[in-house]
Every structure is written in structure tokens, then in C-alpha cells.
Amino acid sequence: MAVGVHEEKSSEPALSVAACKILPATDAYSLNDDFDTANCFPVQIKEVAGRGRGFFAARDIAAGETVFRAMPLAWAISEDWIRNTCWWCFTHDCRRPLPIKAAQLVPAAVDSGITNKKPHRQRYKGVFCSEDCMQKAINAHGGCRAWQGYLALLDSIEADVHSHKTKSARTKKQNALSSRETPATVCEVASADIELATFASAANPELVECKPAVNADFDFNDVSDEQLATWISFVWNAIVVNGLYTSVMPNSGQRELVRLIANGLFLEYTASDFFQHTNKVCHQNELSWKRCITSYDAANHSIAPPSALDHMRSNEIDFVRAHLRQLDSSSANSSPLTPATLVPARIPWKPSPLQIEGSWWSAVFETAASSFALLDRAWTASSKVYSLSPLTHDLFRKVYFREMANSFGVYDPPTKLTLLSSTNLDSSMLNSQCEQECVGFCIYPTAVYFNHSCCPNVAKVRSGREMVFVATTPIMQDEEMFISYGCITDPVSERRKRLAENFFFTCDCSRCLVELTALVKQF
């Protein structure tokens, strides 16, 4: 909607996020629980063909009604805004750093019994807007001692990144010098590699056994999810056992995901109840979530998940299938860099480092594996301050591929909604995310059931740490509720490309279909 139209209607009230009645928290949930549905949010979870689970309206909903609220399980501030964004409430000041530095917490941690005599240089520059926020963050992470451990973990990540930058500057210099060597040397190195590979295969036949050429009709679409999951595990085992990709540093976007995972895992270890670190408003949310998943699981004959994290969708298989789709089908079975060269001939499958590095799998998992390596090193280094169970690649992947599919950007300034009429909200807010700054990422595990549409009927409005979901049009009972995953002002092809690259699905929303049809007519 044009700005002029927006101003013309400014006599209409700006919506404040309606306060929800707070209900007592429940410890367990079962089908026998007598949920007071009138006091729960008007949502239910259902399975939708091609989209997985989704949130549906449990009754008719009016435009402007709050349909859900959620508090974060894990969060991380963007690298660019570490000094300008409160680590707890996400207050953001782009012009100046916020006053309370996380490093100021060190004396408090020393009081709590940590005898770390040598004060080390604090690399992680996290800040808070107030002492109150700082205290809430410490409590959420399990108290002073655990907080010190968490700071040490983030510090270790920063130190690793810093030393990598120094090392790669050195390597660049060395490479510049060695590039003056004669081409003959390069050839010798290459042939030495080939000899080594031949030797490795002769010495360890079971390590390199794989089907070298599958028959021409082999189609990866025929591989079941279970089979693919088993192969992925073998590849990861080989990556981890052989310490591959440890010298690769993930880019800054990936490092944000690493920090988000670090936060989620740390909280998972230190907070016994995953809702412990959220505030009271979560209780109604918790009740609604439990009601939703109880009836969903019952309908699907599945048992209750051990945690909200387990209930979240992992996109690991979608991620691998998306890479498979990118392969040119004609070359899929012949090129040495295709998955066909790495189909296990027998189980257990132990691909060698050479096989992994020279294969299609290497391109698929390099980023995830280097992110794992970074977190694993930091995890080990920080265990001197606060010891946690070792980080396994299974645990890392479980969280990595869930956080990748389900994290929400924290945008600043928060979206403002204006009620234009009793049936419609100001639709200009649908575009606003494009002009807002992304200052961090959050996981709201109870809210991950909203699917995407380029013409959503629900808007996300951040209120401090809380994410509030507001209906932007009237929604009928049993209609699906959609939010938008990021900016939706781009042309249809770009929107679909971005969604396919980041979320591995093809958007078939009504707006995409209309715009695609128009494009087809045009050409």
C-alpha cells in the first residue's frame, strides 16, 4: 500500500498487541488433559499435502486479532550489530553502542567460585541496554557460573575466527610466494596425490569400496528418505573421523547460525525445563502448544516428543534432495563428482577422505561440516571454564538442520500495524521487512508451524523478545494461517528462487500462481 493512502487513513487506531489472559503452566500433557480451549490461542496443527504441518484457524478469526504469541528458546545477535543490540530484549541503537558490556559480568562470575586467575581478553562484544536485562540473561542461562561458561564458549568462537583470519593472511602471503614456482612442481604434487590415493585403496580396500558405476537408470528420486538418512550419517561419520573441513572457516552468515546453535545447545544443557527461561506470558502459549501437538500426535498415532526441539521439522533430507535436483540428470550417473560415485556397496559404508573430498557430497556438506568443526573446537576449548557433554555430530546436525528451517529474523524497528477497517490491516507492513534491519535470529519452537505464503494472512510483530502473530484479514475456521518468510516485494521468480535456496520448497501460493500465469501469457 502506498504511503499516501496509509497517511490518509491515519485516523484509524494503531493496534496495540492485545494482552492475553495468563494461565498457569502445566507440567505434563496428555490427551486426558481438559484444555480450556476458550483460553488457548485459536490455532490447531494439521498436516497439509506438500507442506508438512501447518497452523489452521480453530475458529473464525477477525482481522487484527492476536492468533499466537511466542518466546524464544534460543537467540543470537548478528555479527554486525553485536555492540548495538541488547542481548536480552533486542533494543537496538544503530548510532551508538549500548551501555552494559557483557565483559562487566566477569567479577560476578568470580564471586560465584570461578578461580580463573588470569583475566583473559574478552573477544565477544555482547551488550545489554540495562542491568535488568543482563540479570535476566544470566538467570536464563542457569546462573552466574553457567553464564561465565557461555561467555567462554562465545569467546572461543571469536578467538578461533580471529586466529583463522591471521593464519589465512599468512597463507595468502605464502601462496603468493609459491606461485612463483615452476609448473613442473605443481604436476609432481598432483601425481604424488594420485599415488597416495592408489596406495590408500590398496591398503584399505574396505575403506574405498563403493559402487563405481551404478546402472544408467539409477534415479536418486527412488532413494527413500530412510536410505538417504543412513548414507548422510555415513558421510558425516567419515567427515568427523577424518577431521575434514577443519581448516575451512564458515562465512559470517553461517557463524551467526553457529552462535544460534551454541545458544540453543547451551540452554538445552543448562535449563532443565525449556520454558524455564521464558517469562510468564509464555504459559498461555505453552498450553496452546501442548493442546495442538497433543491432538496432532494423537491423530497421527505418534507419541509425544521428548522436547519441543524434537518436534521441530529438520530439513536435512530436503537440503540433500535440493542438491540432488540441481544435478543435471544426464550427468548424474557418469561424472566423477556425482552422488552416484558414492552409493554404498555394502553396509556399514566407510568412505575415505579422498572419496569424500573428491565427491559431490563434499560440496553439499562442506559448510555444515566446517560449522560443526568451529563449534566443536570452541566447545572443547571452553570446557576448561564450564564443562558440557561432548558435542557429537548427530546432536549438531539435529539442531543445525532444525534451526536452519525454523529460525526467525529479529527485525528492527519492529513492524507496526494499523487497522484500516474492521476487515483489513495496513498491508504496507507486508513490505516493511525489506526496509528493516535484521539484528539477530531467534528460535520460537512453539511458532514453527506457520507455513509461508507470498500473500500471508498473518503478520509477525516483534514486541521485545516476544513474537506476536496478528491476523491481517478475517480468517475462517479451518483455513490455513500463513506468514511470509522474509521480504515478498520481489518478482515471482526471485521470490521462488530465494525460498527454494533457503527453505528447499517451491512456493505454490495463490499469488505465485496468478503471477506465473500472467508471465506465461506475456511470453
Ligand SMILES: C[S@@+](CC[C@H](N)C(=O)[O-])C[C@H]1O[C@@H](n2cnc3c(N)ncnc32)[C@H](O)[C@@H]1O
Ligand atoms: C517453519 S517450517 C513450517 C512448518 C513445517 N511445515 C512443519 O511441518 O513443521 C518451514 C518448512 O516448512 C515447509 N514449508 C513452509 N511453507 C511452505 C510452502 N508454502 N510450501 C511448501 N513447503 C512449505 C518447508 O519445508 C520449510 O522449510
